[in-house]
Amino acid sequence: RTLDESKREQQVQAYVSWVNSHLRKKPGSRLVEDLKRDMVDGITLVNLVEILSCQVLVDIERVPLTANSKKENTEKVIKFMTAKKIRMHHTTAKDILEG
Numbered sequence: 132r133t134l135d136e137s138k139r140e141q142q143v144q145a146y147v148s149w150v151n152s153h154l155r156k157k158p159g160s161r162l163v164e165d166l167k168r169d170m171v172d173g174i175t176l177v178n179l180v181e182i183l184s185c186q187v188l189v190d191i192e193r194v195p196l197t198a199n200s201k202k203e204n205t206e207k208v209i210k211f212m213t214a215k216k217i218r219m220h221h222t223t224a225k226d227i228l229e230g
Contacts, residue, residue: 150175153182173204180208184215 147163154160160178163169170176172195177188188211195201212218 150179153179157182172201173208176208177204180212180217184211184217 143166147166150166151162154162154175157178160182161169161175163175173191174193174195177191181187188207191204191207192200195204
């Protein structure tokens with residue numbers, strides 16, 4: 132592993148710890164183990180944004196069963212974040228869905 136890879140891994144682990152510290156505030160939230168895998172359905176991101184914004188997102192499929200439902204959830208979260216000026220550094224629903 133290069134120094135850059137090691138630094139990136141440390142940053143990812145720090146982010147996962149930060150996300151989980153917030154998710155623990157909402158009973159029933161699934162904690163993140165693998166950032167790529169655990170964000171893919173949009174629900175973990177929904178939970179995180181609801182906790183951080185102190186608002187409940189409407190029209191979210193809480194148990195998405197199809198790829199389209201997962202994509203719609205993620206798009207709705209990103210639209211909400213854009214409307215509330217919560218930045219995600221040029222991240223799209225596609226980025227999240229593809230890990």
